[in-house]
Amino acid sequence: MHAFVYNVIRSLRSGGTAILDSAALGLAPLAPASGERLAEQAYQALRAAIQDGALEPGQRIPELELCGLLKISRTPVREALRRLQSDGMVVHAAGGGLAVAQHDLPAITELYDLREGLEGTAAALAAHHADRAEIAALEAIVASHRGLPGDPALHARENKILHGAIYRAAHNRFLLKSLQSLHDSLALLGRTTFAAPGRIDAALTEHAAIVAAIARRDAPEADRLARLHVRHAYEIRLEQMMREPPFGSRAAIPKGTRA
Numbered sequence: 001m002h003a004f005v006y007n008v009i010r011s012l013r014s015g016g017t018a019i020l021d022s023a024a025l026g027l028a029p030l031a032p033a034s035g036e037r038l039a040e041q042a043y044q045a046l047r048a049a050i051q052d053g054a055l056e057p058g059q060r061i062p063e064l065e066l067c068g069l070l071k072i073s074r075t076p077v078r079e080a081l082r083r084l085q086s087d088g089m090v091v092h093a094a095g096g097g098l099a100v101a102q103h104d105l106p107a108i109t110e111l112y113d114l115r116e117g118l119e120g121t122a123a124a125l126a127a128h129h130a131d132r133a134e135i136a137a138l139e140a141i142v143a144s145h146r147g148l149p150g151d152p153a154l155h156a157r158e159n160k161i162l163h164g165a166i167y168r169a170a171h172n173r174f175l176l177k178s179l180q181s182l183h184d185s186l187a188l189l190g191r192t193t194f195a196a197p198g199r200i201d202a203a204l205t206e207h208a209a210i211v212a213a214i215a216r217r218d219a220p221e222a223d224r225l226a227r228l229h230v231r232h233a234y235e236i237r238l239e240q241m242m243r244e245p246p247f248g249s250r251a252a253i254p255k256g257t258r259a
């Protein structure tokens, strides 16, 4: 279902106007289901598309196009969009209609400040609480990243896997919940920072150092290194914002996930 929505979105992007050729894109509508179920499916698919970067911050979401492609009525589509609005992931666009939300600079700074604290705390708690199997898993993830091709979207996904493993190794349900909600907001940042030159190698080195500190139970160092890692991502994010025009004034960029 998600691949289907990605194709829809890719087609929405082409040329700025909606040119939707479902046959050429290999699209299939959502399977018939109750209205409530359809709304849930549409919600999950759109949410995943925003999370994964198939739908970009600032991009318009044409309700009628979605109805036509998903072959469902407006009611479940509207319900899905309403839920995304209450999640803060979709907002009213200037000039009418809806668009994917995007953060302004102060919000991005606040977001990274919080992330720095939470990631540092997660790494420190992991240094205290991770069991041997969890540490071995973290080390295996870091080692597996070394041989990967230099694809930013791939590294952004793998980055999430590593950080998710650190969160779980921290063994704190409230921290985990806070980080999950933070990641909804991070999804609205746009292009992955792994697209910046040199960032993939630098992040791999930073990850290895964080995991090494966790493995030797050095909580203060794990905390410091994790914070530094987020700080570097923030600096790159700012550089990217300076260089890249907002959505709509550039050609479609490759789908990617966020760091």
Ligand SMILES: [Zn+2]
Residues within 6 Å of the ligand: 159, 163, 203, 207, 229
């Ligand atoms: Zn990372």
